[in-house]
Amino acid sequence: xxxxxxxxxxxxxxxxxxxxxxxxxxxxxxxxxxxxxxxxxxxxxxxxxxxxxxxxxxxxxxxxxxxxxxxxxxxxxxxxxxxxxxxxxxxxxxxxxxxxxxxxxxxxxxxxxxxxxxxxxxxxxxxxxxxxxxxxxxxxxxxxxxxxxxxxxxxxxxxxxxxxxxxxxxxxxxxxxxxxxxxxxxxxxxxxxxxxxxxxxxxxxxxxxxxxxxxxxxxxxxxxxxxxxxxxxxxxxxxxxxxxxxxxxxxxxxxxxxxxxxxxxxxxxxxxxxxxxxxxxxxxxxxxxxxxxxxxxxxxxxxxxxxxxxxxxxxxxxxxxxxxxxxxxxxxxxxxx
Amino acid sequence: xxxxxxxxxxxxxxxxxxxxxxxxxxxxxxxxxxxxxxxxxxxxxxxxxxxxxxxxxxxxxxxxxxxxxxxxxxxxxxxxxxxxxxxxxxxxxxxxxxxxxxxxxxxxxxxxxxxxxxxxxxxxxxxxxxxxxxxxxxxxxxxxxxxxxxxxxxxxxxxxxxxxxxxxxxxxxxxxxxxxxxxxxxxxxxxxxxxxxxxxxxxxxxxxxxxxxxxxxxxxxxxxxxxxxxxxxxxxxxxxxxxxxxxxxxxxxxxxxxxxxxxxxxxxxxxxxxxxxxxxxxxxxxxxxxxxxxxxxxxxxxxxxxxxxxxxxxxxxxxxxxxxxxxxxxxxxxxxx
DNA sequence: GTGAAAGCGCTAACAG
DNA sequence: CTGTTAGCGCTTTCAC
Numbered sequence: 001x002x003x004x005x006x007x008x009x010x011x012x013x014x015x016x017x018x019x020x021x022x023x024x025x026x027x028x029x030x031x032x033x034x035x036x037x038x039x040x041x042x043x044x045x046x047x048x049x050x051x052x053x054x055x056x057x058x059x060x061x062x063x064x065x066x067x068x069x070x071x072x073x074x075x076x077x078x079x080x081x082x083x084x085x086x087x088x089x090x091x092x093x094x095x096x097x098x099x100x101x102x103x104x105x106x107x108x109x110x111x112x113x114x115x116x117x118x119x120x121x122x123x124x125x126x127x128x129x130x131x132x133x134x135x136x137x138x139x140x141x142x143x144x145x146x147x148x149x150x151x152x153x154x155x156x157x158x159x160x161x162x163x164x165x166x167x168x169x170x171x172x173x174x175x176x177x178x179x180x181x182x183x184x185x186x187x188x189x190x191x192x193x194x195x196x197x198x199x200x201x202x203x204x205x206x207x208x209x210x211x212x213x214x215x216x217x218x219x220x221x222x223x224x225x226x227x228x229x230x231x232x233x234x235x236x237x238x239x240x241x242x243x244x245x246x247x248x249x250x251x252x253x254x255x256x257x258x259x260x261x262x263x264x265x266x267x268x269x270x271x272x273x274x275x276x277x278x279x280x281x282x283x284x285x286x287x288x289x290x291x292x293x294x295x296x297x298x299x300x301x302x303x304x305x306x307x308x309x310x311x312x313x314x315x316x317x318x319x320x321x322x323x324x325x326x327x328x329x330x331x332x333x334x335x336x337x
Numbered sequence: 338x339x340x341x342x343x344x345x346x347x348x349x350x351x352x353x354x355x356x357x358x359x360x361x362x363x364x365x366x367x368x369x370x371x372x373x374x375x376x377x378x379x380x381x382x383x384x385x386x387x388x389x390x391x392x393x394x395x396x397x398x399x400x401x402x403x404x405x406x407x408x409x410x411x412x413x414x415x416x417x418x419x420x421x422x423x424x425x426x427x428x429x430x431x432x433x434x435x436x437x438x439x440x441x442x443x444x445x446x447x448x449x450x451x452x453x454x455x456x457x458x459x460x461x462x463x464x465x466x467x468x469x470x471x472x473x474x475x476x477x478x479x480x481x482x483x484x485x486x487x488x489x490x491x492x493x494x495x496x497x498x499x500x501x502x503x504x505x506x507x508x509x510x511x512x513x514x515x516x517x518x519x520x521x522x523x524x525x526x527x528x529x530x531x532x533x534x535x536x537x538x539x540x541x542x543x544x545x546x547x548x549x550x551x552x553x554x555x556x557x558x559x560x561x562x563x564x565x566x567x568x569x570x571x572x573x574x575x576x577x578x579x580x581x582x583x584x585x586x587x588x589x590x591x592x593x594x595x596x597x598x599x600x601x602x603x604x605x606x607x608x609x610x611x612x613x614x615x616x617x618x619x620x621x622x623x624x625x626x627x628x629x630x631x632x633x634x635x636x637x638x639x640x641x642x643x644x645x646x647x648x649x650x651x652x653x654x655x656x657x658x659x660x661x662x663x664x665x666x667x668x669x670x671x672x673x674x
Numbered sequence: 675g676t677g678a679a680a681g682c683g684c685t686a687a688c689a690g
Numbered sequence: 691c692t693g694t695t696a697g698c699g700c701t702t703t704c705a706c
Binding site for chain 3: 358359360361362365371372373374377396398399400401402
């Protein structure tokens with residue numbers, strides 16, 4: 001007869017009416033705040049199930065002055081080598097957000113173009129932000145800070161009071177390098193690192209150098225190349241490097257590693273007989289290589305999830321950790337045997 | 338003296354008061370709906386600038402029953418070869434959304450796990466959805482459709498009334514294949530294609546076959562391999578294929594292409610002298626190869642932006658295009674000379 | 675052309 | 691423990 005329960009989504013009022021209660025009681029039953037009789041609460045939950053009630057998040061938002069959204073700053077100009085990382089990280093965040101009934105909003109940024117971030121802040125579309133690739137000059141963090149927007153960054157940050165979540169690149173690289181130092185003459189261990197604009201490369205470098213210090217030796221400067229961010233620099237670096245006859249070469253990322261492997265193949269050098277190879281970053285692109293390449297492994301899903309978890313914690317009032325470092329794994333494979 | 342304009346964000350009421358108008362008039366001035374004196378409107382805009390007023394999107398949302406968000410379904414289990422595509426696509430969407438004052442919300446999906454999508458729908462967090470990788474069984478589209486959620490899919494869809502935006506893979510592959518047919522004996526042109534689960538591979542196949550039909554010939558079945566989604570299938574396919582002495586091999590994606598190149602190098606075959614190589618998908622991972630690889634190029638940023646634009650159009654009441662096909666570019670490089 | 679008032683669906687005092 | 695009453699900040703009839 002009365003098909004009022006047919007299409008329209010039920011709201012607090014409906015379930016209140018159905019139970020002969022008031023909206024506020026129902027609201028309390030749901031939120032768990034304030035005193036409420038256990039019995040009433042159960043009734044409410046039952047009714048919720050029956051009517052398939054779901055709260056209207058927008059109304060909740062307006063009332064609580066919270067959006068239940070977090071923003072995720074991702075670079076619009078990432079290289080293809082990095083893209084899988086951001087993508088994976090993002091899924092980790094989305095997963096964690098979902099568990100806590102939040103959502104992740106995409107914020108694209110480019111060098112000198114933070115307009116999307118500004119928009120999102122001004123429109124109050126998010127409660128907090130995760131910065132997946134901090135700007136070299138800390139401008140993103142500053143903008144966030146100036147606007148009183150809680151945020152956490154993945155990686156290093158030049159900004160003062162940034163809360164950090166990151167894979168432990170320093171110790172990962174350090175441990176991998178230490179392993180290689182046991183196996184190769186210290187003065188014939190080479191390093192090939194990408195753009196110094198990315199803080200991760202600084203961490204890698206730090207780890208590399210630390211391992212030498214630990215061993216009481218120091219790196220052969222003519223075998224250490226950083227800031228390799230162009231084809232030209234790459235070929236120059238490699239030819240200079242090879243003259244020095246390195247016994248083992250550590251690559252900062254898999255793109256560099258691939259290029260190097262191609263070059264070595266050209267020159268008829270074989271891995272690991274003539275030269276050993278290791279990479280600081282493990283991607284599927286190297287899977288097809290024979291021999292398989294020794295490398296560091298980080299869990300990007302977990303990294304994203306942890307970052308989201310930390311941020312949501314802060315938003316919930318939890319005292320945040322200054323810095324959270326996630327574990328790594330070292331995979332010794334045939335390329336360094 | 339009165340520092341009321343110091344910290345608190347101004348709202349409609351404030352600017353109304355400042356001008357001696359009512360909230361509703363100001364609201365009209367901003368939205369442009371309803372009659373309003375041009376003069377008043379200007380005053381309002383001026384005042385908005387001065388007070389740096391920005392509407393509270395949440396309140397607007399509640400009132401209008403719109404979220405100003407769109408959801409973007411991305412796979413949580415994409416391969417690394419695909420990740421750059423999704424990432425790039427996403428930035429295109431974010432960009433377009435920003436221009437139209439909307440935001441993109443991430444929705445991660447896996448095979449048989451649409452829980453994040455369900456959550457977002459039930460929580461009414463978005464006004465519409467873009468599906469970047471439709472499920473093989475159309476389950477995502479069905480869920481959306483059943484819930485009356487407007488959506489558009491990137492790629493093909495098995496679901497009936499899906500609105501589509503895609504790169505024109507069929508004609509791209511067709512044209513590239515046609516070019517190769519001019520240059521190579523039809524019965525010595527090979528194809529190596531990834532998982533048939535992905536609709537894009539079906540399109541690629543269709544394009545490949547069409548080119549043969551156009552030329553009045555047909556493909557050598559013993560040189561056509563589809564569904565190559567594992568290491569094992571790959572090596573089997575390649576060894577069978579090579580026995581057949583192909584003059585030119587077309588790879589469905591760059592990951593396959595890379596593996597193939599590695600294999601050919603192993604066998605001492607050189608490109609393009611012994612065998613020509615082309616790829617249907619162009620990524621930076623092949624950049625390091627010498628010779629450079631002939632391939633199809635699609636603009637993922639534009640694809641994402643177009644999809645977002647279409648969806649926002651629908652949400653705005655525009656009659657949508659059934660299917661929008663985006664242009665491609667063919668880059669003939671040394672690998673097929 | 676403009677203003678007053680109701681309402682979007684929920685939360686949060688404040689009473690009872 | 692529960693009900694009543696105000697809002698949250700904007701849009702939108704409906705009068706004037």
